[in-house]
Structures are given as C-alpha cells and as structure tokens.
Amino acid sequence: MAGVKIDGLEKKFGSLRVLKGIDLDIRDGEFVSFLGPSGCGKTTLLRSIAGLEEIDGGRVVLGGQPISKLPPAKRDIAMVFQNYALYPHMNVYKNLSFGLSLNGVPKAEIDERVQNAARILQITELLKRRPKQLSGGQRQRVAIGRAIVRDPKLFLLDEPLSNLDAGLRVTMRVELANLHKRLGVTMIYVTHDQVEAMTLSDRVVVLDQGKVAQFGTPLELFYAPRNLFVASFIGSPKMNFLDVSVKISGEKELTVSAEELSGEIKVALEAAAKDVAGPHTLGIRPDNIELVAQDEAHMSGQVLLVERLGTESQVHIKLENGQTFVAIARGTHPAATGDRVYLKFPAQHCHIFNGEGQAYPRELDAETRSLIDRQKSLHGAAQRGEEK
C-alpha cells in the first residue's frame, strides 16, 4: 500500500496541452475520484499514472518510489478498463491468471490468488466460463478480479461502471465501496458521474481543461466550491448564477446588490475579502431558493415549466433580465406555467465569486462545518483501523 504524489504533471497531444501541471497528494489507502466533463483530461491523467501515456513533464511517485520512467508492468499498479478489456478467448480463470503465469508466479500461488479473488468477488462458479457467457456485472467483477490478483499498491479504475445499466450501477457502487474497505488499497477512480464520485470517494479531484479545479472531500466541493467551475459542475440541477457588484466589503462579510435584486444580500465570509472592485457573481443552489410572498422577495420571475418529481418540484423561472433560474420547491407546490413567483435568496446559502471566478470562502453554519470535518477525519480513522 502506498500513497501517490503527482508533481507538475504535463501531457501534450501534439501541440495541445491536455494536462497543465497537475499537483496531487493522494494518501495511502485513500479512494480518490477524478471527476470532470468529457475532455477535461481525467482519463489521460489516469493513463499517465498507469504509464500507458508518456508524460511530457513532472513526475509520479508511488509509495516513495518515482514511477514515471518505469514501464507499466513495473509500476505495481492494476487497472480496470471502461470496457473491461477481458480477453474474449480465455475463460475467467485464464483471464485472471494470464499475467501471473507469464511472470513466473508458481502455479499453486496463482491458483490461491485466483481463488481468493474469485471468493471476494463471488465469481467462483464462473471461473470456467468465457467473458461472452457473462452478464455485464459479472464481466465487471472479472475485470476487478484481474486487478486484485496482482495485489498492487494502487488500483486505477477508468469509468468502470459506465457500461452497466442504472440498477446494476448502484449495486456495483456499493460493492466497490466495500471492496475498497476490505482491501484497504489506494484507489483512483475516473468518472464523469458526480453521484459516483460523491458517494464512493474520500476525496474528489475536479478537473477542468487539464487543471485541478478543486481537490477536496465531496461535501467540501458541494458546500465550499472554490470557483465557478466546481460550483456549477457539482450539484444537480446546477447552481444558479447572477451578476452582482459588491456594495460593502466588511471585515468578515460582503454585501452585494444588483439591478434585478430588490434589497441587498449580506454574505458572511471566513475572512475579509480583498479586491472587491468590478463584476462579481452570486451563486445559489436550486434547493436553497425560497418561493415566498412578494414583500419578502429579492426578485420575481415567471414560471416557464414545472417538473414534478414527487418529493420535489423543479420550477424553471424566467427572470426579468432574460436568465432562467431553477428553484426546487416541495412536491405539492402549486406553481404552474405562466405564474408569477417571488424568489428569496437566503444569505447563508449564497456563494460569491470574484471577477476571475474564484470563490470567497464563506462562513458555514456549525452543522455543515462539522459534517465536512467529519468527512475529512473519517478517512484517517479508517486508516488507523486498518493498521492494527
């Protein structure tokens, strides 16, 4: 087992810079997801760690040993591919043992490792079958089994659940979480599905155009996004944004206003804001917008569409400036298309971003703060448990 340290990793495809100086410090035994939209470089980053892509700068250190110059086989890693990459002409047993037998591992030990992996993944009955004769979930397990038999220091998983149907994906997600707990090995997981990233990970790396936009625990990303990209990428439906300007910059607070807003919004910050001139952006999540009576509201708009999901209603609202906001109201909220509604933005839920799109760290309420802190420490606790 070992942590992964990545320093200034650069990767170019021709003249295109795909990874622009990635720095990451992944702890031993941690489950880390690389999350981002397609083309953000997350798979390239994973393949660079695996050694399947040659890097153009920087280095990768695994458990204290620099591995960027080693061939993939010498890196002590295992990788699970998106399309499983099982050898179709070999049965499951051969698929699991193929690499080992060519590396001179004694037969008895191979058998032990294969049987052990099969037991962990509950595929013992399938060892004689060919991949074609397996369901998607079973193939996925075999692919993971091929990683387990290698007993690597680091697991790399490239969108391993994306080929499964929705129900199976949830099941496999839980199994992956359990597997990580059981093996205690460092895992890096690439996904574009934020639900997977949020539920599985100790920490998440959000990538934006080849750069790390934020590296933090799932709740940190959600409640304390560092920039506009993370704020808009994490959470569904997306955060709403409004151009504002700063009226007053207090010691640990910021008061903003905009033409469209009636009244001002005063947001509490962790520290005093610097350089508050110029355009700013206010962000608020759909579930934090309150639909209220006219006299309490910051803004009004016309309902474009109401999507009723049962437990909640997603109300799409056209503002007077032409922008569309989404608010989440209770499932039985009476709003209907064409209605005029009045929106309130509770200050404790507002995010403020400066002209460069960087967030001012806001003061979180005690409950949220303690949740985030707990998530941060959970990993450490699990770690100590493992070491006993």
Added chain:
Amino acid sequence: MSGVQDRQYQRQKFVEKLTPYLFISPWILGFFFFTLGPLVFSFVMSFYDWPVVGEREFIGTQNYEVMLTQDPLFWDSLWVTIKFGLFFVPFNIILGLLLAVLLNQKVIGSGIFRTIFYLPSVISGVALVTIWAWIYSHEYGILNFLLGLAGIDGPNWLGDPSWALLAIVIASLWGLGGTMLILLTGLQSIPKELYEAAKISGVPGWARLIFITIPMLSPMLLFTFITSIIAAFQQLTIALLLTGGGPLESTYFFAMYIYDNAFKHFEMGYAAANSWVMFLIILALSMMVMKSSSAWVYYEGEMKKGGNKDA
C-alpha cells in the same frame, strides 16, 4: 367482392416476394450460365472421350482410371504442387502476418509502406512475371548480380531443377499483399485495451502476439489458410510464363498439367476429369482445415453449446 380483394392481395404478395429476386437476377443468370452450367457440364465431360474435334464417346470412369493408374504425369504434377504448397502456404501466412504486425505499428509513413507492399497484388500477373524473369535471369539477373557482389556464385534460378520451384515460391510470395491486408484489418479490429491490460499485467510483447493477437486473429488466419491452399493448387500463371513447367518438369504444376491436357493435347474429357480430381483434393483439404478449426479458431460472436447466456 371479397374474392376480388383476396386475389388482388395474393397478387400483391406474389409481386412483393418476386421483387428481390428480380433485383438479383443478373447475378443469378450469370451464376447459372457461367458458373453452375460449366461446372455440371465439365462433370459430364469427365466421363467422355472428348476431343476438341472429332467423335465424342462415353467411356464411363476410364478417364479417372487412366489418370490414377497409368499417367505418371498426374502424380508428378500433383507432387510438385504439394511441394509448392508446403512452402507457399506457411510462408504466405507467416510473412503476411509479420508484415501486417509491422505495418500496424504507429510509425510515420506506415500508410506509404502499406501501399508499397500491396502494390504487387495490383500489378498484372504478366508484368510481374516479366519482372521476375529479369530478376532471376542467370546471366543478367539482378539477383545473381547482387549475390555476386556478396561473393556468392548464384545458381541458375530458373534453369536448375533444384532451384526453379523455390524461385517460383518466392515470386508467388511477392503477391502476399492481399493476405497482409486481410490480416491488417483483423489486427486493427482488436481492441487496444487488451494490449494495455496485458502491458500493465507485465505480459511481454512476444506473449501478447502469441496469446492475444493470434487467437483474436484466428478467423482471419483460417480464411487466409484456406485461400492460400486454393491459390497453391491453382498456381499456373507464374510457372507457365516463368519456366513453362521446366526444367525437367520440376515446376510442372497440377494446373499446368490440366492446361496442357485441355489445350495442348485437346483431351477435353480427360482435362475435365483432372479438374474434378483437383476440386476434390481442395475440397478435402479445406474440410480438414475447417474441421480442425474448432480447436484453434476463436469467433467473437460464438456461443459454446451449453453456455449460460446470462446468470
């Protein structure tokens, strides 16, 4: 009323069923007149004494009996063809595979090399043979010139019975571009993740070729195996134009034997019987290969009997 409607409906159905056949009718007619017809006709011919001019006479299986028991040329030419096949078939496949693997690498100019290697397959057979005649020429040939530079006294390639067959094998292999192309398309359809997974598992390059590439390529290898066997038995052009069967009948191929019986000795019935024997030999060999294939060919879409689809 309903009777009329019913008849109209039947008519329409008939037309609908007929339409596709009308569309492929040119091909069907061609097949009947130019393929199946001559095939059946030649079978009938093989039981006749059938000179090009003169009386035709039904002689039963006499053509076959003579061929098998009294005509040493039959056995000699068959043996030459088999010897040729034993060299040509494996080299055609192995060299084709190696070339395909090379050309499948991501190197600059691989497209140009692909074209160059395929070029001989496009060139007309006669031009090809003419080029090889120059290459092999005992006195002016470039091959012996080059060998001479290396201090080797080159043999009389086409004039020496112990070298002529080999010379023809080499000239035939010049056209392995087709085999290479088939295997190259096969290689490109193998998912690259299989190799990446193997790389990470520490599987060395030679093992990736043997345990991944070849099994994944096996349907194409089977195809080229069978077509190479057929090509070996049909070998005619190169030998006919390069050596004319000599020296001392060392390159007297089976196809040439048939050709001579038909167009030199004008024994059409006998030549037809020869052809049918060749057909049966190719058929038997192909069937043997096909039969063996279940042991070494892996089909992507295949589901083994008794396999559980989903569990």
